[in-house]
Amino acid sequence: MKFSIILPTYNVSAYVKKAILSVLEQQGTYGDFELLIIDDESTDGTWELVKSFSYDNRVKMYRLSHRGLGAARNFGISKAKGNYILYLDGDDEFDSRLLSILQSRISTESPDMLIFSWQRIDINGAVDSSLYGGPAISDMWTACWNKCYKRSILSNLVFPEGINYEDVGYAIHARLNAISLVHEPSAIYYHRTRPDGISRRRQTLSNRLDVLIGLEGILTRTNELEIQQVALKIILQHLNRSVYRREMINNNDLTRLQMFCEKHGLFSVKPDEPSLGMVNRACLTAGLKIKSVRALHAGLRLKHYIKRGIRR
Structure with missing residues (x-):
């Protein structure tokens, strides 16, 4: 069997039928x-919709006792029989050409990993024109779903279980495992942005710092500058969202973040200006003291910011 497509679902009854049909059609x-x-263990009718596809012998369905997204994906891997693995979120969709394009690229190039471009869609299915997902580690996107993986490069990988942002680090590990890589520039995956999605809903910085678990494994494996820059960008993005949305940020969060950055030498890495700019704007919007914002432009940058703490 060529492809195993792993689709975890949890309370996505409004979208799961489209997700499934995007594969079957x-x-x-x-x-x-x-x-x-x-x-x-969905509670909104998702499971009943899933079971309605039991007529198709290409569909294998399982139900877990609410163990989280990481556990669902790990379970899927344990049951998969394909030579190549793909991930699809329960509220996302494949382009109808996806398998055809991947089949063609695999037949001619036999890569260990394929990265394909993707586009955002909203809750009504409108597609944004911007394309994301390049071949370099810095722009390939850290999510697991815009990639096709040869099974052999995933043999030592698992998703952390019981945390948020469980796939941060997974795709980078796979990328480092891959000897051969191809990039498909066509946008063949559609990622749905929802107001209640995990990256958009209001939470706490402590919740967001689950990203450090995935980054820890990557930064322990390699201290390449490109990897450090990606890690710092991810941290800045989450710090930006927390400040901008006025989420709870306490001294323990900042201490944890400071220790992590010191351990992996991230304070010596210059963040790219777009990431830094996002945090600056978020600080100003949240009403932080101007000195705290200026600290981001100082030589110490993130280190100075963290050590000062959040002053509202």
Whole structure:
């Protein structure tokens, strides 16, 4: 079997049918795939919608006792039989050409990993024109879903369980494992942005710092500058969101962040200006003292900012 597509679901009844059909209605005749749906004990009718596809022998369905997204994906991997692994979120969609394009690239190039471009769609299905997902580590996107992985490069990888942002680090590990890589510039994956999505809803900085768990494994594995820059960018993005949305930020969060950055030498890494600019604007919007904002432009940058603490 060529492809195993792992689709975890949890309370996505408004979107899951489209997600499933986007796989089953791929262009051409593609019987050489399996769709593994792992429902994480949904309570909104998602599981009933999933079961309505039991007529299709390409669909394998399982239900877990609410163990989280990481556990659902790990379970899917344990059941997968394909030579290549793909991930699809329960509220996202494949382009109808996805398997056809990947099949063609694999037949001619036999890569360990394929990265493909993607576009955002809103809750009504409108597609944003911007494309994301390049071949370099710095712009490939850290999510697991805009990639196709040869099974062999995932043999030593698992998703952390019971945390938020469980896939931060997974795709980078796979990228480092891959000897051969190809990039498909066509946007063949559609990622839905929802107001209640984990990256958009209001939470706490402590919740957001779950990203450090995935980054820890990557930074322990390698101290390459490009990896450090990606890690710092991710940290700044989450700090930006926390400040901008006036989420709870306490001294323990800042101490944890400071220790992490010191351990992995991130204070010596200059963040890119777009990331820094986002944090600056968020600080001003949240009413932080101007000295705190100026500290971001100083030589110490993030280090100075963290040590000063959040002053509202």
